[in-house]
Amino acid sequence: MSDPHPAHPGRPPEREDKRTFLQKVAEFIHPGPDSREELIETLADAEDNDVIGAESRVMLERVIRMADMSARDVMVATPRMDLVNIDAPFEDLLHLVITTAHSRFPVYQGERDNIIGILMAKDLLKLQRAPELNIRALLRPAVFVPESKGLNDLLREFRGNRNHLAIVIDEFGRVAGLVTIEDVLEQIVGEIEDEFDIPEDNGDIFGLADRTYRVSGDTPVERVAEAFEVTLQGTDPDAQFDTIGGLIAHEMGHLPRRGEQVQLGGLQFVVLHAKGGSVRWFKVSRVDDTSADG
Template sequence: MEEDSPGGREEGRTFWGGLRAFLFGDDGEASLRDEIEEALESREGEAPRVGDLSAAERQMLRNILHFGEKTAGDVAVPRGDIIAVPATIGFDDLVATLKEAEHSRLPVYEESLDRVVGMIHIKDVFLHQVSGKPAPADIRSLMRTPLFVPESMGMLDLLAQMRAGRVHLAIVVDEFGGTEGLITIEDVVEEIVGEIEDEHDEEPQGLLIPLEDGIWDADARAELEDVAEAVDERLGEVEEDVDTLGGLAFVLAGHIPQPGEMLAHPSGWRLEVTEGDARRVTRLRLHAPAEPAPVE
């Protein structure tokens, strides 16, 4: 077999060096992230061999690779879905709210949700109950301090702060200091491992379910861009800063609409609130615009 000439080897090195520079930049080196992603993509659709990464492990690895690209604002529970209590709430009502919400922590606010002053942990409420002490006149005595973070904070920094402060709940604030959303340590972990269902989670219903006669059953958490794609693009055209159907319902009503209310959209669609409470809308029915009468 003939050996390559020095000139041929040099030409080959120049070609591959140029290709690496084109693909990976002038330094000619692929990052470890690039190499891992490329390896995952090359095995896409393949059944894992014995001892190889499972499909779930591969997905978690992909999530980890992009975890640092997300911000607190990307992951936070939207403001409209936050369950919080006023600082003036009585102890018995607080217990009832914790039972109904089935959350271990609730933000506490003064005047409005934009003034969160603390959080209540269900463990502190339970310990007070079993202590035999009288109900506190002011629930502030049971409050803990949550973490306040800007919506632009990266997830890696957020996770580091939550771990360092041993805090499991963060309030996400906008540039004006108003409450934008809420993040728990569970939300952070779910960005890596996927949705974590616990014993209190209800069997999930579909976000958008087509029914008969142009009617859709919809979860209020459905993203407007998904609604625009699946139902009607006009439902996604909103000037106000809202991202979900629940937010759209609030904008159309001018208040928190209650079950039974029918809200008119400029496109002719009607949004019927079917489930909700005093704090939020949870489910709606979307009624298609009436067919225009035929011109004779």
């Protein structure tokens, strides 16, 4: 038997509305959010009503806000980039890898803006086993993105081409910084633990092969002073700090950035790793040893 009401040719079939009458009335009285801020408020209400958990609400809110963010907002700026000089001796390359503990390094030739590729730290093992290899043969292509690149698009590209690092270029074609997939993901899930994040019960002061030490930023000031047999007193005698990271940040007068350094109590503190406005790890050496090496 033929359909008494055939569908209009070329018109897609209408979807069946499975909402109940009460649902339709409720949506008419309480329409959905019309703006991003209203959507965020709706998520907060959902958390208050135990519809979603606090962590889910925070993550969803970060996803929404990330739509307005660009590579410029999360990149590591040029002055704080750890770069490899293609003409540097192997010993210098190895020292940089050990002290910074990164897995990928932009490589430049001549000027620091002239990025010619990316070096994987693990590839240096190939040079140790076969010194005749040319480091250029180990380089991987560098990916360049503009400062204005949206984080949503950047994350999609990271996933698509399986790159974990991109060089950020400003409007004049100069290197402005670098951004990693971890920098982007942290905007959604919060801080990601990495190789620097060693549990406190595993120790917070580590001796390195070059007579320096790696010290966790949350190590108590008293413990650092006792370990190095020094007195650690800031320029403000009335200020009291529980952690060495807090004391050093106060001495610097701003949130420490990677590569910055300060001398205190006969020790030199170099910021190795900073996240979320606090220092995770310092490289610490005695000022006398530093002077002798120079």
